[in-house]
Amino acid sequence: MFRSDCRTLAEANPDAYLRDLVGALNNLSVRLGGVGRHEEGLAAVEEAVGHCRTLAGASPHLFGPALQRSLEVTA
Template sequence: PDFSHRLAEYAAALSTRLVDLRRTLAEQRPDTYLPDLATSLNNQSVRLAALGQTEQALQAITEAVDLYRTLAEQRPDTYLPDLATSLNNQ
């Protein structure tokens, strides 16, 4: 693979690791870390889609949408824009 493809693979691997870390943190302190997990899932979906891994990308963005939907119900002024972005990416 060329350099840009290898770079995309590396970025996807890093985003997956970040999702794993933030998932652990969100399990421990959801009020603090669920928004970060949702952001990481959104970013992961973009990275995976760039690699043509559409099924995994859809899974990640669907989870992000679900999290942002819950967050937006609690604090719409803060999280509706993020929900809209994730829905657009989905």
């Protein structure tokens, strides 16, 4: 439910909420992996990485670290 709410907010106002969605997706990925749901976890972190690439492309000094964290989760 939370991920869906974050996604709705991020779609309506990406400047305010996209970073929160990235964090939620990263957390979801880690937790899904922890309970053996690796494919779902990978899908969540891949979505996070996509959003981070967009954010980092626009503001690398602000969002480069978020992209790095998302990429570390995929490793």
